[in-house]
Amino acid sequence: MYRLSKERKLSEEEIAVYLQFLQEQEKSSGTLEKYRRDLHQFFAYFQERELDKGALLEWKAYLQKQYHPSSVNGKLTTVNGFFTFYGRYDLRMKLLKIQKEIFSREEKELSRTEYGRLVGAAEQKGNERLALVIQTICATGIRVSELQYITVEAVCRGRAEVNCKGKRRIIFLPVELQKKLKGFLKRNGIREGVVFRTKTGNPLNRSNIWADMKKLCRMAHVEPSKVFPHNLRHLFARTFYSIEKDIAKLADLLGHSSVETTRIYIMESGREHRKKLEKMRLVL
Numbered sequence: 001m002y003r004l005s006k007e008r009k010l011s012e013e014e015i016a017v018y019l020q021f022l023q024e025q026e027k028s029s030g031t032l033e034k035y036r037r038d039l040h041q042f043f044a045y046f047q048e049r050e051l052d053k054g055a056l057l058e059w060k061a062y063l064q065k066q067y068h069p070s071s072v073n074g075k076l077t078t079v080n081g082f083f084t085f086y087g088r089y090d091l092r093m094k095l096l097k098i099q100k101e102i103f104s105r106e107e108k109e110l111s112r113t114e115y116g117r118l119v120g121a122a123e124q125k126g127n128e129r130l131a132l133v134i135q136t137i138c139a140t141g142i143r144v145s146e147l148q149y150i151t152v153e154a155v156c157r158g159r160a161e162v163n164c165k166g167k168r169r170i171i172f173l174p175v176e177l178q179k180k181l182k183g184f185l186k187r188n189g190i191r192e193g194v195v196f197r198t199k200t201g202n203p204l205n206r207s208n209i210w211a212d213m214k215k216l217c218r219m220a221h222v223e224p225s226k227v228f229p230h231n232l233r234h235l236f237a238r239t240f241y242s243i244e245k246d247i248a249k250l251a252d253l254l255g256h257s258s259v260e261t262t263r264i265y266i267m268e269s270g271r272e273h274r275k276k277l278e279k280m281r282l283v284l
Contacts, residue, residue, distance in 0.1 A: 010042070010043055010046050010047065010051060012043060014086070015039045015040065015043060015082070018039070018081075018082050018085050018086075019032065019035065019036055019039070021085060022035060026166055028145070028164065029145065030145055030206075034074070034078070035078050035081075038074070038075045038078035038079070039078060039079070039082060041075070042059075042075070042078075042079055042082075045059055045062075046059070051088075051091060052091075053090070053091060056091060056093055057093070060072070060076065060093055063075060063076075064096070069096045069098045070098060072096055073095045073096055073098070076093050076095055076096075077095070079093070080092045080093060106271055107223070107225060107226075108225060108226060108231070109226070109234075110222075110226045110227070110231045110232070110234070110235050111235075112235065112239070114220070114222045114226065115134075115138060115232070115235055117220040117221060117222060118134055118213070118216050118220045118222060118227065119131050119134055119135060120220070121216040121219040121220035122134060122216055124219065125215075125216070125219070127212070128184060128187075129184070129196060130209075130212050130213070130216075132180060132181060132184055132196075133147065133196055133204065133209055134213070134232060135177060135180070136150060136173075136177060136181070136196075137229055137232040137233060137236075138232040138233075138235055138236050139173075139174050139177050139236070140171050140172070140173065140174075140177075140236070141171075141233055141236035141237060141240070141253055141254050142160075142162065142171055142233075143164065143230075143233065143255070144206050144209055144229035144230065145164070145206065146162050146164055146171075147194075147195075147196050147203065147204060147209075148194055148203040149161065149162045149163070149171070150173075150181075150194070150195045150196065151192075151193060151194055151195060152185060152190060152191060152192050152193060152195060153192070154173070154195075155173065155178060155181045155182060155185065155195060156182075158172065158173050158175070158178050159171060159172045159173060160173070162255070164255055167255060167257075169252065169253075169255050181195060206229065209229050210228055210229060213227050213228065213229065214227055214228075233254070233265070234265050237250060237254060237262065237265035237266050238265070238266055240253065241266040247259055247262055247263070247266065250262055250265075250266070
């Protein structure tokens, strides 16, 4: 077992060993990137300081001034995992207690109308690929990191087989989306491989798509805080649940291991809750 000795400074080599361990555990690329970012931020703070509980609590207090509580807990979880790996259970920190939110934030919720305006703005800018990326994520609930599984072969079959986080699931493509993608492939001479690719043939990544979507905000009259790929997945989840009311099936479609994660996706806004209260007419 790897060990961190008592009262010593952190080294980049120790971080590298831990990240290699996570990779061997087949963590997703997104998870690995988050852990890498958190640990290097942690290293930058502690590279000239001794690792002890007092200093760690100071760092925790610093995080609380800089980040939202959920983000603080994410960073603490990363660092606690690092300490667990090296057998330094004495250095692990308690997570912040966060009251569970029962309503989604209205300022973050992307509406169906706003989604339509984003697609329209992409088409007006002549960016057919981006318009189809947005529609593919929203119409299937696929993760942006899973777009690589939308291949020419998948479009022809009308379904894609996704392998993510050690789990396989089938993603069906709606007929209208399938038609649009076939037209895109024909116009761009794409005969095999990944549909959404860069000029060099590599699959589009999250940063490519995120940056391109942000450029649509002004033309689409949508707040930038609502415009990011993952919010399209949330819109898919809310729309599906409003029709089916089957959270277990939705969890399977989204590739969630826990229904509790899915509950976050379908959380209604306070505005919607107020509408329901008014409909109850219980004030006489």
